[in-house]
Amino acid sequence: MMRILIIGGGSVGGKLATDLRDPFVLVESDPSRVWELREMLGFDDDSRNVVHGDGTSRETLEPLSNDIEAAVVLMNRDSENLEAVSTLKELGIKKIIARVNRSENMARFMEFGAEVFLHPTGYEEGLIRTMLYPDTKHAIQIFVREGSPAIGRSIRELELPEGTVIGSILREDRLIPPEPSLVIQNGDLIALDTVGSGARKAWRIFSRTGRIGPSGHILIPLSRERDLTAVKEGEMLAKSLGSEMIFIVRPGSEELLKTVGGFISKRIPFKVIHSNNSTREMMEGSRRISWERKERHEMELMSILEEHMREGAPHVDLVILPPPSKPPIYFPFLPQSIDRLIEGSPIPVLVSRNPKTYRRILMYIHSRSTQEINIAIEIARTTGARITALYKRPNRKRAQYLQRFAQVYRVEVDIVRFAGNPTVELIKEVKRNLHDLILLKSNLKELQTSQMRRLVHLGERSVIVVP
Amino acid sequence: MEMMEIVASASVPTGLAPILVNGRIASSEIDPFIILAVVAVLGFAAPFFAKALKLPLVVGEILFGVIIGSSLHVLGIVGLDIDLSSGMMDLLSTLGFITLMFMIGMENDFDQLRAISRREKLAILLVISANFMIALVPFLLLGLPLMVGLIVGGVSIAVVMPVLREMGIQRTGFGFKMMLIAQIADVAAIFLLSFSAASESGFRTVMILISIPLLFLILFWLADLLIWYKPHLMSRITNPTDQAELGVRATLAAVLIFYGLALFIGIEAVLGAFLCGMLFSAIFKERGAMMEKFMPLGYGFLIPIFFIYQGFSVSILDLFDAGALALLFLLLSVQFISKAIPIMVSKFFKRPWSNIGGSLLLGTNLSVVVAGVKIGTEAGILDERTSTVLILYGVTSCILFPMLFRKVFRKHLSDRVGAEGDPS
Numbered sequence: 047m048m049r050i051l052i053i054g055g056g057s058v059g060g061k062l063a064t065d066l067r068d069p070f071v072l073v074e075s076d077p078s079r080v081w082e083l084r085e086m087l088g089f090d091d092d093s094r095n096v097v098h099g100d101g102t103s104r105e106t107l108e109p110l111s112n113d114i115e116a117a118v119v120l121m122n123r124d125s126e127n128l129e130a131v132s133t134l135k136e137l138g139i140k141k142i143i144a145r146v147n148r149s150e151n152m153a154r155f156m157e158f159g160a161e162v163f164l165h166p167t168g169y170e171e172g173l174i175r176t177m178l179y180p181d182t183k184h185a186i187q188i189f190v191r192e193g194s195p196a197i198g199r200s201i202r203e204l205e206l207p208e209g210t211v212i213g214s215i216l217r218e219d220r221l222i223p224p225e226p227s228l229v230i231q232n233g234d235l236i237a238l239d240t241v242g243s244g245a246r247k248a249w250r251i252f253s254r255t256g257r258i259g260p261s262g263h264i265l266i267p268l269s270r271e272r273d274l275t276a277v278k279e280g281e282m283l284a285k286s287l288g289s290e291m292i293f294i295v296r297p298g299s300e301e302l303l304k305t306v307g308g309f310i311s312k313r314i315p316f317k318v319i320h321s322n323n324s325t326r327e328m329m330e331g332s333r334r335i336s337w338e339r340k341e342r343h344e345m346e347l348m349s350i351l352e353e354h355m356r357e358g359a360p361h362v363d364l365v366i367l368p369p370p371s372k373p374p375i376y377f378p379f380l381p382q383s384i385d386r387l388i389e390g391s392p393i394p395v396l397v398s399r400n401p402k403t404y405r406r407i408l409m410y411i412h413s414r415s416t417q418e419i420n421i422a423i424e425i426a427r428t429t430g431a432r433i434t435a436l437y438k439r440p441n442r443k444r445a446q447y448l449q450r451f452a453q454v455y456r457v458e459v460d461i462v463r464f465a466g467n468p469t470v471e472l473i474k475e476v477k478r479n480l481h482d483l484i485l486l487k488s489n490l491k492e493l494q495t496s497q498m499r500r501l502v503h504l505g506e507r508s509v510i511v512v513p
Numbered sequence: 514m515e516m517m518e519i520v521a522s523a524s525v526p527t528g529l530a531p532i533l534v535n536g537r538i539a540s541s542e543i544d545p546f547i548i549l550a551v552v553a554v555l556g557f558a559a560p561f562f563a564k565a566l567k568l569p570l571v572v573g574e575i576l577f578g579v580i581i582g583s584s585l586h587v588l589g590i591v592g593l594d595i596d597l598s599s600g601m602m603d604l605l606s607t608l609g610f611i612t613l614m615f616m617i618g619m620e621n622d623f624d625q626l627r628a629i630s631r632r633e634k635l636a637i638l639l640v641i642s643a644n645f646m647i648a649l650v651p652f653l654l655l656g657l658p659l660m661v662g663l664i665v666g667g668v669s670i671a672v673v674m675p676v677l678r679e680m681g682i683q684r685t686g687f688g689f690k691m692m693l694i695a696q697i698a699d700v701a702a703i704f705l706l707s708f709s710a711a712s713e714s715g716f717r718t719v720m721i722l723i724s725i726p727l728l729f730l731i732l733f734w735l736a737d738l739l740i741w742y743k744p745h746l747m748s749r750i751t752n753p754t755d756q757a758e759l760g761v762r763a764t765l766a767a768v769l770i771f772y773g774l775a776l777f778i779g780i781e782a783v784l785g786a787f788l789c790g791m792l793f794s795a796i797f798k799e800r801g802a803m804m805e806k807f808m809p810l811g812y813g814f815l816i817p818i819f820f821i822y823q824g825f826s827v828s829i830l831d832l833f834d835a836g837a838l839a840l841l842f843l844l845l846s847v848q849f850i851s852k853a854i855p856i857m858v859s860k861f862f863k864r865p866w867s868n869i870g871g872s873l874l875l876g877t878n879l880s881v882v883v884a885g886v887k888i889g890t891e892a893g894i895l896d897e898r899t900s901t902v903l904i905l906y907g908v909t910s911c912i913l914f915p916m917l918f919r920k921v922f923r924k925h926l927s928d929r930v931g932a933e934g935d936p937s
Contacts, residue, residue: 491799
């Protein structure tokens, strides 16, 4: 059960609330419409399910936002909707679905992480339900953005999931019939009818692969000579992915920055953040991550990440850390600062050991490995690496998804099924030393934490740990 | 020696025709394979018997054993004394108990343990401590040995886990907390019983208490190193498709080594099997394939033998002694009250029915009774009559409380689990 906040109780909001299966709170600015909605939905006159208020105001939304997991913004003007989306984002609502009236405004909504649909479509309630409950969706609209692998390919070549039919394509205010030979272009708005999990797959085929890529940033803290490995690997990745680098320089590390500036390619954009936060400020900055016993370095890094996200600054896709020094005897039961940082980071962390272009990437497929698949595909697509994916029989659908996804992106992939213990099989594959990059999910139930820590501390290859 | 006799008698074809000597049939005169066949048939029939009477399977198995045991006692009174106990059955029953304790140890989920709050951990420890204190008081007042109170303070995880598993609630929050209380109370009781026998000095006791977690950590570290440095070997061991079934061999060897190690350290031997299971669960987060290998052997063969065999040792005829009946009633009452008071007072589970149900299921007590009676008789603390009543009490608690739990909890579960997935 998830609690949903609906902002705007017009015809679409009212219809949506009528047959929504989860508890909701509806905010409407027109008092007479509030009474009408309460009567229509069978609520008492003082019901807290239908509330009178301004959907763009923080005063209205903040008290209602407790336990809210998704919000649907359905007001009439794009400017109001955008304001509401921005407030909801600030209030920490993760899933925001917004109606957009003018297609040129879509990108602005997307910058706030909102899922959008263009008004009017005629089947908006169905569309919203589809977006709220992705597993039972029937119809979706996809806006083809720059970087989508579908651009330049015909509908026939896309290999859409079974049962998925393209209803219409809107291109520069013209509706185009979806002929199999039609080539997809940047900026196309595609309406699809799907069944089951087809919508999710279709979404992946059309949209950008994940959180790593051209519009994102790679964050690299600098403090020691060892950090140069991280800089080199960061440069290689930034060059491949088209990302920008951000260096965090602590007091006393300015010399290191000069060295970095000396060897880094002029074509790779980067910016520098000088970190001189006091411990108290850092504590306050990292309050939301609520770690205990954090060390200064971690706190500083997390504080910067937090600030970076809060201010709506360019999104950080990846943090690159230098490899930790190898201890003579390693005890994985006593987590070190880097372990706590990796295990608690909200952003993927790469422990750098390989500044050369990747040739092979190793990953473990589990039941929820969408994010790792996206990242692996994006890196493999841009670096030309081959992916080896280990999976166990219950996760075969995820493996098939990777395979299909890889076909679309023309990435070479080896899917390896095993029957034994996931940790043991993964370590066995790692020890073959065939892979330059290992991609894992943090705190995964199937994988032994102590072995994952060993990979970070004693491994010989770069490791990306995805939250 | 006994095993040798059995092996000898097993090879004699006349074993198929028991010989009546002075109206008695001695155990060595019945071919042990006939006894095994009888128990195997009973093991096969037990699930049908339990289902017909709407009992948890474990209860059905024990009750089945009690009925057979009591029938044999009646036959003994009329002069036909058939003793179904044998060295082979003892061995298989012990193996059943070891397998059960190993699998219980394997069921541990350290991630889930980490996920519960400090407050909940403290509450669990308080409930268990209060349980032992409440259990000790009445028996000390009556002048009975301290050991009886410790036995009554115990909980049988060996019964709690199969009952929860059968009802499909072992992985819910309620099931997890129940398992945790039962495991700690079971292990604590067996430890306390071992030490209360007073053969060891205080220093040795402390050393044992320190050495066990230390040993556990060292072995965990070694296993962790083995995975890192010898993944190919470990892959063969953990691969369920390995032709040589290296995993089963390694696990059996590990369990028996732990069993022997526990004997060597001087703690109750089945605790070794339990610790081995815990170690496996700590090393291998994903151990489904390993469990699948052991489940048919354990739940399909060895564990039913253990439960049925426990039932054999009890005769309903023992209930006809008024003193024994009173003591039995007292033991059962204290057993329930010592769990119910801390759980109810602390409102351990969110819902009242969960508190009542939890207290009832935690009333089961078998492994602690078996171990306690063994330790107590060997140390000369428990007389024969008290030991008999204690065994009777253990078996009765395992029949009575799970039945009541299921009765109380069934409706509650259908109301709650369907809606929220967790009865806690």
